[in-house]
Amino acid sequence: MYRRLIVPGALAASLMLAIPASADGYSPGAPGIGDPYYPAYGNGGYDVSHYDLRLKYQPKTDLLEGTATILATTTQDLSRFDLDFGLKVSEVRVNGIRASFATSGDEELEITPAAGLPKGTPITIVVRYSGKPSDVKLFGFTSWARTPDGAVAANEPESAAWWFPSNDHPRDKATYDVSVAVPDGTQAISNGVLTSTTSQLGWTRYNWRSDKPQATYLATLAIGRFDITTGTTANGLPVVNAYSKDLDPATKDAARASVERTSEAVEFLEGVFGPYPFNAVGGYVPNVSAGFALETQTRPFYSPKFFTKGSNVSVIVHELAHQWYGDNVSVHNWADIWLNEGFASYAEWLWSEKEGEGTAQELADYVYAQHPADDPFWTVAPGDPGAAHQFDDAVYDRGAMALQALRNAVGDDDFFAILKGWQKEHAYGNAQVGDFVKYAERVSGKPLADLFDTWLYQPSRPASPAAEALGF
Ligand code: ARG
Numbered sequence: 001m002y003r004r005l006i007v008p009g010a011l012a013a014s015l016m017l018a019i020p021a022s023a024d025g026y027s028p029g030a031p032g033i034g035d036p037y038y039p040a041y042g043n044g045g046y047d048v049s050h051y052d053l054r055l056k057y058q059p060k061t062d063l064l065e066g067t068a069t070i071l072a073t074t075t076q077d078l079s080r081f082d083l084d085f086g087l088k089v090s091e092v093r094v095n096g097i098r099a100s101f102a103t104s105g106d107e108e109l110e111i112t113p114a115a116g117l118p119k120g121t122p123i124t125i126v127v128r129y130s131g132k133p134s135d136v137k138l139f140g141f142t143s144w145a146r147t148p149d150g151a152v153a154a155n156e157p158e159s160a161a162w163w164f165p166s167n168d169h170p171r172d173k174a175t176y177d178v179s180v181a182v183p184d185g186t187q188a189i190s191n192g193v194l195t196s197t198t199s200q201l202g203w204t205r206y207n208w209r210s211d212k213p214q215a216t217y218l219a220t221l222a223i224g225r226f227d228i229t230t231g232t233t234a235n236g237l238p239v240v241n242a243y244s245k246d247l248d249p250a251t252k253d254a255a256r257a258s259v260e261r262t263s264e265a266v267e268f269l270e271g272v273f274g275p276y277p278f279n280a281v282g283g284y285v286p287n288v289s290a291g292f293a294l295e296t297q298t299r300p301f302y303s304p305k306f307f308t309k310g311s312n313v314s315v316i317v318h319e320l321a322h323q324w325y326g327d328n329v330s331v332h333n334w335a336d337i338w339l340n341e342g343f344a345s346y347a348e349w350l351w352s353e354k355e356g357e358g359t360a361q362e363l364a365d366y367v368y369a370q371h372p373a374d375d376p377f378w379t380v381a382p383g384d385p386g387a388a389h390q391f392d393d394a395v396y397d398r399g400a401m402a403l404q405a406l407r408n409a410v411g412d413d414d415f416f417a418i419l420k421g422w423q424k425e426h427a428y429g430n431a432q433v434g435d436f437v438k439y440a441e442r443v444s445g446k447p448l449a450d451l452f453d454t455w456l457y458q459p460s461r462p463a464s465p466a467a468e469a470l471g472f
């Protein structure tokens with residue numbers, strides 16, 4: 001914990017000398033990264049650059065076991081630090097030497113290395129672990145969904161702690177090598193490129209590499225029996241799509257008629273947001289009953305629920321739009337969720353506009369009209385919805401209306417320059433809603449604080465997003 005002292009200035013320096021964090025000046029990393037919605041998520045004291053996960057999974061028993069090797073750099077003189085994790089740990093090493101460890105709270109793994117770690121040092125953390133993730137309840141639930149032939153790890157914001165130890169917050173992005181052995185005949189799907197597969201002793205090992213910074217909740221793992229399609233985009237990116245063999249045939253056809261349009265959607269989105277930021281693309285549809293899809297990096301997760309009534313290209317466009325808005329440029333705090341959902345939702349409207357199924361303006365007006373002024377929909381502020389409302393409709397739909405209002409205020413040229421330029425400005429990084437407001441003002445040369453205050457922060461229905469309502 002940080003010590004907070006409120007003392008008269010003259011005394012402060014001597015008091016701080018009198019009570020150092022520890023005798024040698026080394027102190028524990030904070031147990032949270034500092035997210036106002038989720039104070040315990042992520043950790044302080046170090047910055048991860050790479051996760052190397054070498055795992056083995058037995059679908060019959062749900063036993064997941066393996067080793068995580070984490071490359072990080074200390075950001076303070078560190079006596080102790082936390083990882084976020086829920087499975088049982090048998091050994092931890094820091095820089096090759098056994099470290100002591102203990103668990104506290106829902107997912108804090110407290111690691112005390114044999115000696116203090118000076119600020120700015122590259123460190124290697126090795127964690128050996130095993131467990132049955134579907135039995136592990138963190139925050140009262142598990143994000144690990146078992147299927148008859150495997151399992152899926154995909155959820156937001158909490159997903160990583162059921163399958164690998166991490167600094168579990170989007171503010172600390174890293175690259176990944178994910179190697180998973182599964183019984184022969186079963187496949188393991190993860191992010192990025194499949195670099196190789198090997199088979200021995202009845203186990204097949206799948207080696208995946210995601211070589212651009214990736215937030216922990218965007219790492220995914222799906223194990224099961226899949227029909228896999230592969231290809232290449234116009235720009236030469238490898239495409240891998242996977243469909244559970246257990247989907248009913250009509251759902252699987254509808255899923256394929258949607259997910260197989262991934263390359264086409266990426267091409268469209270590149271025109272709107274700029275070059276695709278990653279080394280691979282695709283999507284997967286496992287045999288789960290989740291009610292959501294997720295923008296897992298390079299390879300979104302789609303619940304079969306999206307395809308039970310027929311094809312759904314909107315959800316494909318939405319999750320692929322997140323590859324820019326969410327994955328390339330990620331939230332700094334979870335309060336910044338509008339930077340993800342507002343833009344992915346607006347991308348669906350742009351796709352509709354291109355397909356001749358209604359312009360973004362028409363859709364904004366339509367959705368606006370569906371919510372009368374007394375609808376509680378308008379009480380959720382997309383710019384700071386609160387943890388309990390992070391994924392409310394307002395974040396998506398009012399969030400997209402906010403972008404239509406912006407488009408009307410600055411005109412198409414500046415609007416699309418903003419959408420593209422923002423991606424360059426914050427590539428592979430993190431940003432906050434306030435940064436976007438300033439960026440839009442800078443590019444357009446117009447004062448926009450009132451517009452964004454009205455659309456993102458007021459707990460009431462703004463005047464309609466129609467062009468004329470804004471006085472242009
Ligand atoms: N980011 C996801 C989307 O594309 C939403 C995930 C919501 N999470 C959940 N557990 N329901 O909209």
Ligand code: ZN
Nearest residue numbers: 318340341344
């Ligand atoms: Zn979304």
